[in-house]
Amino acid sequence: MARTRPASRPTVLDGGTSYHAFAIGDESLGAWYDRRLYVETADTASLADSAVVVVPCRLNPDWLADHAGLLIDILRRGDTLVVMGETEPERWLPGAGQTPVPTNFWWWLDPEAELGLAVGAAGHGLWRYLSLADATWHYHGHFRVPPGAISVIDAPEGGSVLLDDRASWPGRLILTSLDPFYHHGSFFMPAASSFLRGFCRWLADGLPD
Amino acid sequence: MSVRLAYLSPRRGRRAPFADLAPGHVRVEAVHEGELTRLAPDACAALLVPMHIDQRRFAAKSAWIDAFFRAGGTLVFNGLLAYPFRPELGVFEPLQRPGLSALHVRVDQSHPVWHGVDAADLTFRRGVAGFYGRGANPPPDGARVIGTLARGRVPVDWEWAVPGGGCLLMHAGNDLWMYARDDSSAAALTPQLLSWCAHGRARNAV
Numbered sequence: 001m002a003r004t005r006p007a008s009r010p011t012v013l014d015g016g017t018s019y020h021a022f023a024i025g026d027e028s029l030g031a032w033y034d035r036r037l038y039v040e041t042a043d044t045a046s047l048a049d050s051a052v053v054v055v056p057c058r059l060n061p062d063w064l065a066d067h068a069g070l071l072i073d074i075l076r077r078g079d080t081l082v083v084m085g086e087t088e089p090e091r092w093l094p095g096a097g098q099t100p101v102p103t104n105f106w107w108w109l110d111p112e113a114e115l116g117l118a119v120g121a122a123g124h125g126l127w128r129y130l131s132l133a134d135a136t137w138h139y140h141g142h143f144r145v146p147p148g149a150i151s152v153i154d155a156p157e158g159g160s161v162l163l164d165d166r167a168s169w170p171g172r173l174i175l176t177s178l179d180p181f182y183h184h185g186s187f188f189m190p191a192a193s194s195f196l197r198g199f200c201r202w203l204a205d206g207l208p209d
Numbered sequence: 210m211s212v213r214l215a216y217l218s219p220r221r222g223r224r225a226p227f228a229d230l231a232p233g234h235v236r237v238e239a240v241h242e243g244e245l246t247r248l249a250p251d252a253c254a255a256l257l258v259p260m261h262i263d264q265r266r267f268a269a270k271s272a273w274i275d276a277f278f279r280a281g282g283t284l285v286f287n288g289l290l291a292y293p294f295r296p297e298l299g300v301f302e303p304l305q306r307p308g309l310s311a312l313h314v315r316v317d318q319s320h321p322v323w324h325g326v327d328a329a330d331l332t333f334r335r336g337v338a339g340f341y342g343r344g345a346n347p348p349p350d351g352a353r354v355i356g357t358l359a360r361g362r363v364p365v366d367w368e369w370a371v372p373g374g375g376c377l378l379m380h381a382g383n384d385l386w387m388y389a390r391d392d393s394s395a396a397a398l399t400p401q402l403l404s405w406c407a408h409g410r411a412r413n414a415v
Binding site (some may be wrong): 015016017018021022038039041058060061062095186187188 | 219220221260261263264265266272288290291292301303304307324339343344
């Protein structure tokens with residue numbers, strides 16, 4: 001069972017990249033986190049009090065692999081870990097089975113084409129904050145859905161591009177292959193910015209399910 | 210005698226994505242971003258920095274970067290500058306109205322790196338604009354502007370003779386070598402960049 005703590009906003013890890021600087025630093029997204037922790041200063045003590053920790057997209061997978069224990073501890077102790085796209089969790093997070101897919105940057109050039117993502121659990125709380133259109137730009141892979149976990153956004157190949165797993169760990173894992181921080185912080189891909197606005201409000205509100 | 214160029218890699222054990230495109234006398238070495246200062250500042254003629262690095266860590270090595278410039282080094286910096294590593298540099302400024310017309314690239318083809326490169330091949334990939342750049346890292350006084358967006362108003366590429374020695378080539382967008390495998394005039398950019406880097410020390414000494 002997840003521990004009961006006073007309501008608090010997340011801690012977000014910051015990899016020092018330009019897109020983390022601009023997306024995490026974007027005040028238009030609202031005050032959605034309590035603490036921004038540069039990875040060079042992250043350790044067990046600095047993460048001990050965080051009920052929710054966000055690993056933003058494209059945080060360096062080598063750093064994550066080197067510090068896997070720090071992140072797994074968050075799930076083991078009953079807290080919430082949010083892991084976003086292009087972080088290679090299959091290398092460092094047990095049970096995260098990702099199937100990469102060739103990224104189709106061009107699908108929308110054909111007016112008949114669809115990216116193929118679909119609403120999974122329609123009643124999930126995230127849908128009160130964003131729409132399927134907001135999640136639709138491109139995606140880099142999909143995850144096996146562990147027994148008892150919920151796929152919030154389904155991939156056309158099967159599997160999930162965003163899942164909510166309260167079954168595999170004492171804590172809660174939100175796992176997605178989407179990379180909205182990268183796109184928003186690089187000033188392109190308007191859908192990714194819409195997604196991030198909704199997603200950050202959902203995080204700020206305590207990830208209601 | 211071969212010329213050494215260094216590629217600053219954010220990932221361990223990765224070669225430079227353009228290593229195979231270097232001229233015969235040029236050797237490209239990948240240096241992990243955590244080990245930059247183990248490299249002697251005068252060991253390589255040029256350092257090529259990709260967009261995915263930890264810029265905060267890079268900027269914290271400003272003493273090494275200064276020594277690299279003083280030794281006559283050429284720094285090729287790709288990406289949106291969030292952590293300026295010299296006092297003359299400023300943070301990335303995005304296009305205010307990033308419509309299609311603003312994304313059209315203009316380049317000065319008299320620069321050896323962009324020689325023969327059709328700006329349309331930089332603007333569009335499969336008919337889609339916006340890959341090249343979407344804003345500018347503000348150029349210091351005295352910089353030579355090479356590439357622009359927004360009808361010449363936004364300096365996406367520039368070259369700057371650093372006071373005290375060395376040269377900075379700035380590209381405020383995706384890595385310039387992104388085009389290396391394109392079937393267009395833009396493919397020439399990468400080998401021309403590597404040749405230009407290899408001649409940097411002689412040029413910077415003039």
